[in-house]
Amino acid sequence: MNSIVLIGLSLASVVFLSLVHLLADMLRWKHQMPQKYWLSFADGISISYVFLGPLPKIVDGTIAFPESLGPMAETPKHSPFLPLLIGLVAFYGMERLVEKPTGLRVWIHLASYAFYKAIIGYLIVQMNDPVAIVIFALSMAVHFLVVDYRMMKIHKEVYQRIGRWALTVAILAGWIVGITTFISPVLVTLLLSFLAGGIVLVVLEEEFSREHPSSFPAFSTAVIVYAAGQIAI
Template sequence: MNGTTLIGLSLASVLFLSLVHVLADMLRWKRQLPQKYWLSFADGISISYVFLGLLPKIVEGTAAFPDSLGYAAEILKHSPFLPLLIGLVAFYGMERMVEKPVDASGSHIAHEATGLRVWIHLASYAFYKAIIGYLIVQMNNPVSIVIFAISMAVHFLVVDYRMMDIHKGVYQRIGRWALTIAILVGWIVGATTVISPVVVTLLLSFLAGGIVLVVLEEEFSREHPSSFPAFVAAVAVYTVVQISI
């Protein structure tokens, strides 16, 4: 497949992903299927993609780091998941920043985060989406692009639910559109600039850390019921698909 066709496929994938947040509320099955089932299934797909899709690429990428990076290359070759850890910690910090307050009885108080914390949280997810848009352009295999797009679309449904739960009106009015534009901006940057494979690997690691954090937050949330059977079913389905490919 030539470069023009790959660019076209990546653009189609980004346009598809950009519509997920805009159309998420219109999906009929989200209203008919109990939330705990579709959320856990989406989480299972997301975490499976991290372990079976992203981590092998990260290990391969860090192993190829040039010696010209010096001591940093040595550290990353021996600790290839360090950027993943950094990404997880960074997103954890963002989540704690907008965490719902707890009353004296230990129950979460319903509220809508406001002020600077809202915009920092939205900006962090916009950066997250821009990374995804950028990474799609860097893929040179049509199958990889399609799998990545489908996996991220499912993951976006989880993010969309989470952001609506935390920010409600602000996300509905502004945040959803900001995330939609961010992924398109990321694609444009990727299509018009050349960035080192080292940076691509580091971005993959950061993305993996963010996905892991979002999944764990949802599956172990005390406020949102989850379904272990749905989670396991998703992991099994994705594993079969990955092995067959």
């Protein structure tokens, strides 16, 4: 497909995703549907995307690591999910860091999520399949609702005033970096691993949280729907 068309589609997807946080509170169904159902459904979509989308790409990316990396190339080839584990641990470390009651807590949390969103904006540019771009954008839009809920729950005042705008700018900035610079495939694989690890951690924390109930039927329905859609495609 024409590169200009792909760039246009990626830009449209980024603009769409950037609006999710700004318009999240205006979604009527979020207020009408019990929280445990829509959150668990969103978590099911998010986790399905990780296992059916990034994981195969991470495996392919680690296998393709150049020999010039030496031992650093061999280890991921034998343990292709190692980058995912590193991503999950890194994101978990940031989550635990912001639990400390300091004045910097909210800003550290916002910075980590801004980096997270910038990665998403960057990765969209790297896609050369319009169907993959659309699936990625829709999956991330649903996941963003979970992130929005978390940030509203933890940092409501600052998030409403500054946070939503910061995350919106971050994803646009990531897209601009992707358009204007070249990053090695090795780094792209590592960024994808960080993203996948972050999604898995957010989903697990929400689904096993004691602060709000979850719904296994809603979660499993989302997994079935997403998997069926992937098979149909």
